[in-house]
Amino acid sequence: MNRDLPGGLDAMVRDLLAWFAARARPLPWRRDYEPYRVWLSEIMLQQTQMDRAVGYFERFTARFPDVASLAAASEEEVLKLWEGLGYYSRAKNLLAAARLVAARHGGRVPDDPEALRALPGVGPYTAGAVASIAFGRDVPAVDANVERVFARLFDLDLPPREPATAAFIRKTAAQMIPPGKARELNQALMELGALVCLPKKPRCSECPLAGRCEALRLDLVFERPVPAKAAAYIPLEVATGLLVRQGRVFVQKRPATGVWAGLWEFPGGTVESGETPEQAVVREFMEETGLRVAVTGRLAVVRHGYTRYRVALHCFSLRDADGEAPQPALHAAQEGRWAALPDLDGLAFPAGHRKLIDRLGRDIPFPGPALP
Numbered sequence: 453m454n455r456d457l458p459g460g461l462d463a464m465v466r467d468l469l470a471w472f473a474a475r476a477r478p479l480p481w482r483r484d485y486e487p488y489r490v491w492l493s494e495i496m497l498q499q500t501q502m503d504r505a506v507g508y509f510e511r512f513t514a515r516f517p518d519v520a521s522l523a524a525a526s527e528e529e530v531l532k533l534w535e536g537l538g539y540y541s542r543a544k545n546l547l548a549a550a551r552l553v554a555a556r557h558g559g560r561v562p563d564d565p566e567a568l569r570a571l572p573g574v575g576p577y578t579a580g581a582v583a584s585i586a587f588g589r590d591v592p593a594v595d596a597n598v599e600r601v602f603a604r605l606f607d608l609d610l611p612p613r614e615p616a617t618a619a620f621i622r623k624t625a626a627q628m629i630p631p632g633k634a635r636e637l638n639q640a641l642m643e644l645g646a647l648v649c650l651p652k653k654p655r656c657s658e659c660p661l662a663g664r665c666e667a668l669r670l671d672l673v674f675e676r677p678v679p680a681k682a683a684a685y686i687p688l689e690v691a692t693g694l695l696v697r698q699g700r701v702f703v704q705k706r707p708a709t710g711v712w713a714g715l716w717e718f719p720g721g722t723v724e725s726g727e728t729p730e731q732a733v734v735r736e737f738m739e740e741t742g743l744r745v746a747v748t749g750r751l752a753v754v755r756h757g758y759t760r761y762r763v764a765l766h767c768f769s770l771r772d773a774d775g776e777a778p779q780p781a782l783h784a785a786q787e788g789r790w791a792a793l794p795d796l797d798g799l800a801f802p803a804g805h806r807k808l809i810d811r812l813g814r815d816i817p818f819p820g821p822a823l824p
């Protein structure tokens with residue numbers, strides 16, 4: 453690990469700021485650095501690639517242009533606009549935070565990092581990013597891009613999130629900030645990580661810091677950052693079913709807390725040990741709705757990754773097993789409804805269910821008779 457760079461930090465900062473001034477991408481929230489827009493962009497960019505986030509950002513701000521309009525929104529509408537971005541707790545936290553900002557801060561996003569951290573969904577990185585980028589406060593903002601840049605520049609030989617390494621990165625990131633320049637410097641570090649110091653194919657020949665980079669000098673670029681112990685993915689078999697009556701399929705809204713809170717779904721659940729997916733969907737339907745159903749066909753197996761899980765979603769068409777079928781009970785939901793296929797577009801579903809819906813009526817026939 454080399455913590456004494458040739459030319460020192462000042463020269464590095466100068467080169468980095470010059471590069472950023474010339475190369476910064478014209479992102480929508482960079483037009484005016486309006487605090488609500490900067491905050492929203494940072495929440496959207498957690499776990500989401502820039503290219504995808506920009507489209508969502510434009511649609512979201514068209515509907516909710518400021519804190520007041522977001523604070524007055526229903527969770528249903530916010531989730532619908534968020535659908536497809538995943539990690540729905542971000543959307544719920546954002547809404548809760550907007551309501552707090554409206555109630556406690558007069559609708560103005562606070563500029564103090566501690567006040568920002570008191571908002572739901574705002575951690576140390578996001579607080580630093582909003583305080584510096586929106587308000588010009590001289591505080592660091594260390595995300596995964598910055599960690600990678602530092603790991604290479606300083607040839608850090610421990611994973612970036614090891615306590616000693618994390619403390620060094622944060623302290624150095626703070627020391628580097630020229631007075632009044634945190635907005636530019638923090639974004640420059642992140643932009644360098646996003647555009648040049650890429651995880652798998654770093655573009656060292658285009659890097660403004662190549663002459664100061666220890667990992668490049670030692671030919672250790674591909675060994676840095678040192679990876680943390682990899683988390684194992686957990687495979688999960690899940691079964692779900694479409695029960696259709698008079699051309700409408702039953703969907704239910706998940707409870708207000710827990711996994712995918714407030715999202716809609718087709719009833720179903722995890723395939724248990726010793727069960728087939730067909731048996732699982734029949735059992736889950738009974739447990740969740742009190743209805744006895746029978747499987748009439750296999751629709752698809754939809755595969756999707758959720759954080760640590762790799763899910764295989766087995767999708768079936770169903771019929772009522774009892775002739776005079778009662779209405780579904782809501783043992784695992786806060787609301788239920790019978791929806792025609794076009795109605796499903798107006799509801800927010802988890803990504804696996806949405807993948808299935810997007811295929812219904814295209815390569816997967818919608819089960820049951822069409823609407824009259």
Ligand code: SF4
Binds near residue numbers: 649656661666668673
């Ligand atoms: S020289 Fe290469 S490894 Fe070093 S900071 Fe630049 S892009 Fe990253």
